[in-house]
Amino acid sequence: MTIKVLIVDDESLARDELRYLLSQEDEIEVVGEAENGEEALTKIFNLNPDIVFLDIQMPKVDGLTVARTLLDLKKKPFIIFATAYDQHAIHAFEVNAIDYLLKPFDEDRVMKTIEKIKEKLNHPNQEVFFKWLEQLREGSNQQSKHTSKLAVQLEERVLLIDPNDIVYAFREGRGVLIKTFAETYTTKYTLQVLEEKLKNFSFFRVHRSYLVNLNHIQEMTPWFNGAYTLTMKDQQQSKVPVSRQFVKPLRDALEL
Structure with a gap:
């Protein structure tokens, strides 16, 4: 089974590092990279990855906004957050059906994440993940309305309005x-x-x-x-x- 992966990070060095670590696994195929949230949404629509390694802090459209937008997809990829936050900050995003990686990436930690991904894809149970994303959307309703975007899929790209x-x-x-x-x-x-x-x-x-x-x-x-x-x-x-x-x-x- 080949697992299609998309890497999203605004830092090219972080993308290169993660791509190299993922290349150590024969079943992993990195089908693309994106350096911002808008590009990420376009590639998710077009490439249909199984997994998205998603940076949280990005300019304009951050990782959380991307995650909320994925609620509208019929086929939803798993999200693995990649972040420089410490463990206390990331605790709010941790649920059983999803994982996160702290920067700088640790090879053993990345391998454990991949094993978790394989297990979930072989025995899919995304209920907890979807429930968590729904909570993200509900939480966004309490935030400034200016932070929410409407995703519109055009012919070659996704536009956030x-x-x-x-x-x-x-x-x-x-x-x-x-x-x-x-x-x-x-x-x-x-x-x-x-x-x-x-x-x-x-x-x-x-x-x-x-x-x-x-x-x-x-x-x-x-x-x-x-x-x-x-x-x-x-x-x-x-x-x-x-x-x-x-x-x-x-x-x-x-x-x-």
């Missing part, structure tokens, strides 16, 4: 598009899934096909038969319909 930059989202045909101030992105989410992902931000369903950021509404004007139209704050001053059934809840949300 700050939800606060999203003006609105809408369904068009079979796809769902996200409109930011700068761009419009096609996603693989349904509008219902997107609404759930953004529930801790200021988003509101105003129509069966539209989800808007309340912070980016410029004005609300009557339209026809009790319905309304929203003018958004993007450069195009986009018009978004508000179904009659959503008018009162929206007015309540806006405290009108």
Whole structure:
């Protein structure tokens, strides 16, 4: 059995060291490396590794954000955290179904980790790991909203969008598009899934096909038969319909 591994670390020397140690095992195949969280997500989507050795401290998108994003994958890789934290700091991340490595790497410790990986892949039981990742997501809801990102898979990469930059989202045909101030992105989410992902931000369903950021509404004007139209704050001053059934809840949300 070949175990596919992705190494994620912003330090090239750390990646080289870990790759060398892993190369001592015949069953391990390092299928790729990434030097930041965004690149890591792209390669996880494209390479489908069994294991991700994931640095916690990285600029912009850290390892914990990557781990939370993996909750959305149907096939979830095991995560092995690699960190320079001491044992007291790492204790919060330690559960039975996952392991961690302290930097600088110790060869014997890496080998023990690999043996643990083999055992879990031969007798898969990821329940504890998934429960822990769910706790990470719940914990992130208590943090600043600016630290959370929405992962959008494009053709060749994964883009992490700050939800606060999203003006609105809408369904068009079979796809769902996200409109930011700068761009419009096609996603693989349904509008219902997107609404759930953004529930801790200021988003509101105003129509069966539209989800808007309340912070980016410029004005609300009557339209026809009790319905309304929203003018958004993007450069195009986009018009978004508000179904009659959503008018009162929206007015309540806006405290009108």
